[in-house]
Amino acid sequence: MTALVLAEHDGAKLSAATNAIVTAAAKLGGPVHVLVCGPQAVADQAAKIAGVEKVLVAADAAVANQLAENVAPLVAGLMGAYDAFLAPATTTGKNVAPRVAALLDVMQLSEVIGVEGPKTFTRPIYAGNAIATVESSDPKLVLTVRATAFDKAGEGGSAAVEAVGGAADAGLSSFVGLEASKSERPELTSAGTVVSGGRALKDADTFAQVIAPLADKLGAAIGASRAAVDAGYIGNDHQVGQTGKIVAPSLYVAVGISGAIQHLAGMKDSKVIVAINKDPDAPIFQVADVGLVGDLFTVVPELVAKL
Amino acid sequence: MKILVPVKRVIDYNLKPRVKADGTGVDLANVKMSMNPFDEIAVEEALRLKEKGAATEVVAVSIGPAKAQETLRTALAMGADRAILVETDAEVEPLAVAKILQAIVAEEAPGMVVMGKQAIDDDSNQTGQMLAALLGWGQGTFASKVDVTGDSVAVTREVDAGLETVSLKLPAIVTTDLRLNEPRYASLPNIMKAKSKPLAVKKPEDLGVDIAPRLKVLKVSEPPVRKAGVMVGSVDELVAKLKEMGAVA
Known part of the structure; x- marks a missing residue:
């Protein structure tokens, strides 16, 4: 059983999510190969992952922007030599993997959080309100894997890097542009600490004024509830939840977040959860390790001063 | 241009699903069912494209039990022109749904398929991408903006890094994310009118599609429950507790 892992990167730097997917792939019991659709420099980083x-590096322009229409046929073409394809359950992985699965005529397993056997996996359903144990009967496996559910494979490897050619432009789609949010803070899904704000933050300016100092103090990434993103307080790339990002930091501070099911689905695997909310009945307190009922506009500045 | 909008009947968004005691699944008996929220956004987007003159007809399609007709009537009440039910009581996996939709596309020849990015029951997030692969079409997934011009569509996608825009040659697949639009409510007159709109019923066998499952669900269980935490009364106590837990230095 040889597994192929799709590397997650931004065109220059390999994402640590890749290391977690390598751990999941290694649990299948066979050799692990990594496919980088991007430059040699990213492939060199992937070669250092232990295990x-x-x-494989595909440096063609057609796949540089991870367009699924061009990446999927490349992967499907390589799968003759592999038994499993694993992609991180990121927006890139979720875009590409089902297209690969359909080309191979196999059913994908999405958001895998546990490897129970060579063909048996666990995955959350109903926004994490239930966990399904699922066995595949297909000849090849296609999985998207939740990075936070697996330890990140360490460094110290020295894998061979091999170029793969033949990635062509399918002529179906083209990349127009990326409006990336610039931030000096840690990346949300890999941050050790996350401070998230909710609807109670009132507006974009207030959100920034209250949340940013606490995030700065803790060296944290900034997250948000769906309500805060919908209301325009902060961009969509900060949304934590079932349909946003799944995070599992060492410390998660929820400020003014009531704790809707779909938000909890995105953060309940955090190691320590702190909730600050003025409503003592807010569901967030049911999952919090430490809860403080109070007005966030006085509590948060006080916390920043005392930390 | 015709737009095809697949819709799924799922447990209502506001309900908390209960895992069955025997571990075979989630209890759906006597539970309120509604249209998958992402599909409502898809219906809305298709209707807006029609209202803007970019589309001429909106056809809703659902794959599921006879009761999925209710979901299709909701789409018709919102403003879809007609509906197709591919009726089956079986659990149909995303790959099989994509194959059924591929057969419907062959019959209907739409210029676009607009559908939810995922259903809130199995959270697979696969069907649109699979359908695009089977048809050899471009895919604009997780859309927050859709702009049709001539024979192409620009789709702004909600991606982990921010907002990405791609241009797709039509025909194409678009899957909807939360912030694409706010779906309209059906008015009472439109609900009445929807009752007489055409709704065709087919079977998967009529379309020549094998829907045998590839995955076997061995068990469904409750997620692990977090242990109850402590409530503190002041910021000082909070800071002390966090230090004690080693969560802050």
């Missing part, structure tokens, strides 16, 4: 036997 990776080989790195």
